[in-house]
Amino acid sequence: MATFRPTRRSVLAGMTASLAAPAVLRAQAAFAQGGPIKLGSLTPLTGVGGNYGPFMRDAIAGVIGAVNEAGGVLGREIVLVSEDTQTSPEAAVRAARKLIDVDGVAAIMGTWASSVTTAVAPLCWENQTMLFCVSGADSITLLPHRGFIARTQPNSKLQNDVATAFMVDQGATHLGWIGPQTPFAQGNIDNMTRIAGENGMEMDSLIYEADKSTYRSEVDTIMRAGPDFILLGGYTADTTVLLRDLWQAGYEGKLIGPAYAVNQTVLDALPADVLEGIFTWEPAPAIGSPAYANVQKILGVETVDPYSAQCYDHANLAILSIAAGGEATGATIRDSLRTISQGEGTVVSSAVEGLPIIADGVNYDGASGPCDFNEIGDITGTQFLFKRIEDGAAVEFART
Numbered sequence: 001m002a003t004f005r006p007t008r009r010s011v012l013a014g015m016t017a018s019l020a021a022p023a024v025l026r027a028q029a030a031f032a033q034g035g036p037i038k039l040g041s042l043t044p045l046t047g048v049g050g051n052y053g054p055f056m057r058d059a060i061a062g063v064i065g066a067v068n069e070a071g072g073v074l075g076r077e078i079v080l081v082s083e084d085t086q087t088s089p090e091a092a093v094r095a096a097r098k099l100i101d102v103d104g105v106a107a108i109m110g111t112w113a114s115s116v117t118t119a120v121a122p123l124c125w126e127n128q129t130m131l132f133c134v135s136g137a138d139s140i141t142l143l144p145h146r147g148f149i150a151r152t153q154p155n156s157k158l159q160n161d162v163a164t165a166f167m168v169d170q171g172a173t174h175l176g177w178i179g180p181q182t183p184f185a186q187g188n189i190d191n192m193t194r195i196a197g198e199n200g201m202e203m204d205s206l207i208y209e210a211d212k213s214t215y216r217s218e219v220d221t222i223m224r225a226g227p228d229f230i231l232l233g234g235y236t237a238d239t240t241v242l243l244r245d246l247w248q249a250g251y252e253g254k255l256i257g258p259a260y261a262v263n264q265t266v267l268d269a270l271p272a273d274v275l276e277g278i279f280t281w282e283p284a285p286a287i288g289s290p291a292y293a294n295v296q297k298i299l300g301v302e303t304v305d306p307y308s309a310q311c312y313d314h315a316n317l318a319i320l321s322i323a324a325g326g327e328a329t330g331a332t333i334r335d336s337l338r339t340i341s342q343g344e345g346t347v348v349s350s351a352v353e354g355l356p357i358i359a360d361g362v363n364y365d366g367a368s369g370p371c372d373f374n375e376i377g378d379i380t381g382t383q384f385l386f387k388r389i390e391d392g393a394a395v396e397f398a399r400t
Helices: 008-018 022-031 053-069 089-103 114-126 138-142 156-169 185-198 216-225 236-248 264-269 290-299 306-325 330-341 351-360
Strands: 037-043 078-084 107-111 130-133 149-151 174-180 202-208 229-232 254-258 279-284 346-348 362-364 383-390 393-399
Touching: 037 053, 037 089, 037 306, 053 078, 053 107, 053 290, 053 306, 053 351, 078 089, 089 107, 089 114, 107 114, 107 306, 114 130, 114 138, 114 149, 130 306, 130 330, 138 149, 156 185, 156 229, 156 254, 156 279, 156 383, 174 185, 174 216, 174 236, 185 202, 202 216, 216 236, 229 236, 236 254, 236 264, 279 306, 279 393, 290 306, 306 330, 306 351, 306 362, 330 362, 346 351, 351 362
Parallel strands: 037 078, 037 107, 107 130, 130 149, 174 202, 174 229, 229 254, 254 279, 346 362
Antiparallel strands: 279 383, 383 393
16 A cells, blocks of 8 residues: 555644644633533554554544544534554454543444444443444444444445456456355355356355464365455455465466455565556545545545544534533534534534534535535445556555
8 A cells, every 4th residue: 555654743742833823822711711622533443443543543633633623523622542453353342431431431432343343332332422434344333323323434234345347357257266264254254145146257255264374275265266356354454364375376366355455564575476467446535525535634644544534524423513512521422413414504624623613513524525414424425446466566446
């Protein structure tokens, strides 16, 4: 993936510089009139998602810093409490308990990996804490969350639809899926089987055990089935092992994997020959939008990864919802979310832009896309970016 390199230094430098600004001093005086509003970030700072989490957290921090500098919301300062999921459901639950019970946050933002979000979600809806996530498993928004979940990541069916259509368009005649057991594994297999049937193709799949040092026996099994285009359904660690084993076994078909799995870590770990020609796909941020430019500035990068773009949106959506509803609670965010994210209001790209006109109505368009939500909390549309690995680098191939 392209450059989304350390920018935290520039964010912190900007925050430090802003402390001397008169606007901040005025805001601090106003903040003394009320207690702080607490919002939580719960991102993977370590573990297999650890290469994304720090940027996701910094995108949220940048939004909150800008809002505080502009005077806060409801006349109150916003405090960000950040915790690490460790990309582990167990660790994430412990961290969420702390954010809810000890810190009293109105919203938790940025949960990554469907297993993590699924584990944390009941704590949120039972305690009326709003949960914004970047997880794609269809099952997440089918939970009985009573409106306390909203996700900016396309659900796995939409992602799988787009990837499978791409495989068909690229000339596949026999589809394959191979990956570990996850909340979206069987759904993806069922979906691909349906699409393969509609196009008169064969479809074979194999679910493997995660965290193995080799998948050679699984590779031999899927190769005997004969797919000429395989979709990889795992995460970075197991995908790295799997790709090595597929190459050593002499697989000559095409491969596609989610960009969060076939990422720079994989490119650094494997020789270019192993990776040559592999496709990746991912929900694409709204490149060229004012909100995307805001995230570029916050992180100090040219290319923003989709999860950081979504976390920028989480913070803006939470803050605008609090302002529209007049209270800093999870229930208020839930009830006001669609009021500020879709409809006839003035289009805005940040909370700082929207807060002064909130009473007249705003329609937030984010760095990840329009941020329009259906009745169960799924976004209703976004763009996708396909890349192809050439000479050890991921090169843009197509956008949909």
